[in-house]
Amino acid sequence: MLEFILERGNYWAIIGLMMIGLYTLFAATNLIKRLVGLSIFQTSIILFYISLSRIDGGTAPILYGKDAKGHGGGHGEEAAAGHAAEATHGAADAAHGAASHGMAHIYSNPLPHVLMLTAIVVGVATLAVGLAIVVRIREAYGTIESDEIRQMDLDVALAEYAEDHSGEANPA
Amino acid sequence: MTGYEGADLAIALINVVLLGLLFVIGIAIARMRSLFAIVMLSGIYSLISATWFVAVDAVDVAFTEAAVGAGISTALLLGAMLLTSRTAKPEKKAMSLVPLLVVIATGAMLVYATIDLPAFGDPESPANTYVGTDYIERTPEDIGVPNLVTAVLASYRGFDTLGETGVVFAAALAVILLLGFGERSLASSVGSRRGREK
Amino acid sequence: MSQKTDHHVILRIVAKPLIPIIALFGFYVHFHGDYSPGGGFQAGCIIAVSVILYSLIFGIAPAMRAVPPAFTRSLAALGFLIFGGVGVWALLMGGNYLDYDALFNEPPGGHDGQHYGILMVELGVLFAVAGSMLSIFYAFAGRVTEIKDEDW
Numbered sequence: 001m002l003e004f005i006l007e008r009g010n011y012w013a014i015i016g017l018m019m020i021g022l023y024t025l026f027a028a029t030n031l032i033k034r035l036v037g038l039s040i041f042q043t044s045i046i047l048f049y050i051s052l053s054r055i056d057g058g059t060a061p062i063l064y065g066k067d068a069k070g071h072g073g074g075h076g077e078e079a080a081a082g083h084a085a086e087a088t089h090g091a092a093d094a095a096h097g098a099a100s101h102g103m104a105h106i107y108s109n110p111l112p113h114v115l116m117l118t119a120i121v122v123g124v125a126t127l128a129v130g131l132a133i134v135v136r137i138r139e140a141y142g143t144i145e146s147d148e149i150r151q152m153d154l155d156v157a158l159a160e161y162a163e164d165h166s167g168e169a170n171p172a
Numbered sequence: 173m174t175g176y177e178g179a180d181l182a183i184a185l186i187n188v189v190l191l192g193l194l195f196v197i198g199i200a201i202a203r204m205r206s207l208f209a210i211v212m213l214s215g216i217y218s219l220i221s222a223t224w225f226v227a228v229d230a231v232d233v234a235f236t237e238a239a240v241g242a243g244i245s246t247a248l249l250l251g252a253m254l255l256t257s258r259t260a261k262p263e264k265k266a267m268s269l270v271p272l273l274v275v276i277a278t279g280a281m282l283v284y285a286t287i288d289l290p291a292f293g294d295p296e297s298p299a300n301t302y303v304g305t306d307y308i309e310r311t312p313e314d315i316g317v318p319n320l321v322t323a324v325l326a327s328y329r330g331f332d333t334l335g336e337t338g339v340v341f342a343a344a345l346a347v348i349l350l351l352g353f354g355e356r357s358l359a360s361s362v363g364s365r366r367g368r369e370k
Numbered sequence: 371m372s373q374k375t376d377h378h379v380i381l382r383i384v385a386k387p388l389i390p391i392i393a394l395f396g397f398y399v400h401f402h403g404d405y406s407p408g409g410g411f412q413a414g415c416i417i418a419v420s421v422i423l424y425s426l427i428f429g430i431a432p433a434m435r436a437v438p439p440a441f442t443r444s445l446a447a448l449g450f451l452i453f454g455g456v457g458v459w460a461l462l463m464g465g466n467y468l469d470y471d472a473l474f475n476e477p478p479g480g481h482d483g484q485h486y487g488i489l490m491v492e493l494g495v496l497f498a499v500a501g502s503m504l505s506i507f508y509a510f511a512g513r514v515t516e517i518k519d520e521d522w
Contacts, residue, residue, distance in 0.1 A: 006184070007291035012283055013191040019279040020198035026271030030260030032207055032253060036214045039245065040198055043221055046237075050230045055300055056293035060231045061308070061320040062406065068318045106295070108229040109304035110320040114329060117321065118336040120236045121411045121499065124245045125343030128506045131252035132350040135513070138256040145261050231407040235399075239415040244503055247422050251510035316481035317404045317488065325409060326488040330468040333491070334453055337498045341450045344443070344502035347509050353439050354505075354512025 010051050018044040031134045031144045035127060042123050046116045053112035061110040067103055183227060190224040205260045207253050215246035232321040378427070385427045392420040400496050404488065410495030417496070418503035430511045439512075442504040449497025456490050 021044055024037025138144050141152055197217045204210050218241030225234035290297030307324050315323040325333055393416075400413035425433030457468040465472020470487025474480075 007294075008286050008289065010187060010191070010292045011286040011289060013195065015279050015282045015286070017191075017194055017198055018282070019275045020195070020202055022278060023271055023275045024202045026274065027202075027263050027268045028260065029263065030207070030257075032249070032256060033201075033210055033260050036201060036210050036249070039214060039241075040201065040217065043217065043237075043241070046233070047221060047224065050225055050228055050233055051292060052290075052297070052299050053230065053304070054228045054293050055295045058229060058295070060229045060407070062231070063312065063318040063320065067312065103308060107308050107320065109300045110307055110324050111304045112299070113230050113233050113321050114324045114332075116230075116233050117236045117325065117411065118333065120233070120240050121415075122336055122339050122343075124240050124248070125340045125502070125506075127245055128248050129343050129346045129350075131248055132347045132506075132509065135252055135255045135510070136350055144256045232409070232412075235407045235412045236415075239412045239419070243419045244415055244422070244507075247419075247426075247507065248510060251507065255510065255513055315484045315488075317484065319404055319406065319409075321407075322403050322409050322488060322492070326491045327470060327484060330457075330470075330491060333495065334457070334468070337450055337453055337495050340502045341446050341498055344446055344505045347506045348443065351509040351513060353443070354434070354508035354510075 011048070014044050014048045014051065017047065029145045029147050031137065031146060032131070034146075035130050035134070038130075039123065039127060042119075046119060049112045049116050053109040055106055055108045058106040058108040061107045061113065063107070065104055067105060186227045187224070190220055190227065193220050194224070205262060207256075207258055207260055208250075210260075211246060211249040211253055214249065215242050218242040218245070232319075381427055385423060389420050389424050392423065393417055396420065400492060401489070403492055404485070410492035411499055413492075414496040414499030415503060417500045418507070421504055422507055425507075425511065430508075434508065434512075437504065439505065439508045442501045442508065444501070445497050446501030446505060449494045449499070449501060452494030452497060453491055454494075456487060456494070460487075 018041060021037050021039075021041030025034055025041060028034050028037060134144055137149065141149050143149060143152075194217060197213050197220065201210050201213050201217070204213070218237055222234045222237040222242065225231070225237060290299075294300070307328060308320060311317065311320050311323045315327050317323045317327075396413045396416035399408035399416060400410060403409035403413070421433060421437050424436065456470075456473075460469045460472045461467055463472045463475060468487075468491075470483045471478075473483040473487050476483055
């Protein structure tokens with residue numbers, strides 16, 4: 001039971017972070033605070049993906065030692081070295097064979113790293129667009145509180161409606 | 173799986189400390205009203221999450237998060253804050269109950285879903301076995317570059333990166349369309365300030 | 371804001387030697403990206419940050435004189451063009467789009483095409499990201515601020 005919790009506690013902590021971001025996104029009326037909440041939400045998704053890519057006993061996905069020298073040929077040699085390393089490391093590296101065949105070391109999965117790396121950069125770019133829209137809203141309305149903006153829109157719409165209605169009602 | 177022992181225990185401790193710090197900062201951001209403090213805390217949040225990425229072996233992601241999340245996005249948030257306002261309005265208590273319920277419901281559903289997820293650090297999880305392992309094995313033969321992340325980013329998934337670069341470029345165009353190039357408004361701001369001083 | 375105030379003198383002295391080192395580090399991150407963490411995205415952001423630091427300390431107008439906004443937005447477009455151009459180059463050499471093996475028509479097993487292809491593509495990413503981030507920063511910083519320096 002304790003092992004089960006330890007293995008999944010990471011996910012639960014990340015879900016907690018996501019809940020904080022989502023709450024800020026929902027509850028805050030200030031638009032900049034909302035965007036900060038959105039970026040917390042986004043960071044928690046990135047944390048989740050990266051935690052899925054981790055492998056026990058693995059290292060950063062940069063080839064080193066014997067793996068880095070293996071340009072093309074010598075694949076059998078590498079595999080032999082890998083098996084020798086496996087034998088010396090013993091039971092702790094029981095996962096070795098499944099994780100990376102023919103590699104002298106275990107590396108964590110590079111694919112989620114690549115996807116999240118680009119997601120971070122694109123996240124900042126979209127944050128910049130959001131902030132630019134907030135700046136324009138501030139210039140048009142004089143406030144960045146969403147409830148005040150909604151109230152202003154409602155007032156304007158009501159005034160326009162009343163004007164149109166009075167124009168129609170008078171001749172009749 | 174033999175649980176956490178030795179080096180794994182240290183990783184687990186670092187995990188707990190860093191995620192706890194992130195949690196505290198997140199709560200502080202949710203409760204604060206000074207926008208300057210919120211922006212600065214979001215920069216600290218990015219920096220601590222970058223440290224966490226190093227602890228789970230994602231060095232390239234950590235580098236990006238430190239350069240982009242803690243550097244540029246803090247500068248942009250500060251710039252936008254200077255153009256808008258310094259404090260947020262306090263939230264109404266009755267209004268914040270509904271979001272809280274929605275968030276707790278979402279979190280409970282996600283926690284229910286994690287029961288089926290593979291364990292943290294499981295080398296035989298579906299995410300770590302098929303295509304990810306292929307990239308690791310083939311890179312020395314196909315690409316000949318030691319950094320696997322660069323190999324996958326630029327070569328195997330070049331189309332993906334081309335699209336991402338396009339998105340960044342399009343975002344810059346969108347900001348320019350919304351706010352102007354900056355040079356003309358700079359000239360007018362200097363002019364108006366001089367006019368005001370007279 | 372534009373006139374020099376005396377109480378920022380330490381900041382200016384410390385930042386002046388730091389800024390070229392930051393930019394140099396950006397290029398190191400790019401050209402060493404094959405062997406260590408880093409690449410075009412990170413290098414572009416670091417180079418953009420060095421210019422942003424300059425403009426925060428010395429004012430936005432000197433920064434715009436040193437790195438004009440027209441240059442940054444053409445840099446962004448040029449970077450995207452380099453990335454797409456490498457793909458077209460591979461097409462012209464008879465390969466698929468962005469297939470770096472076809473760049474120099476090497477025999478199988480050679481890695482020169484992959485090495486130079488990755489370097490060029492990352493250079494395109496560097497230009498695009500640095501140019502885009504600086505254009506975005508100039509767009510925000512070039513506006514009239516609501517909060518004056520005296521309010522802090």
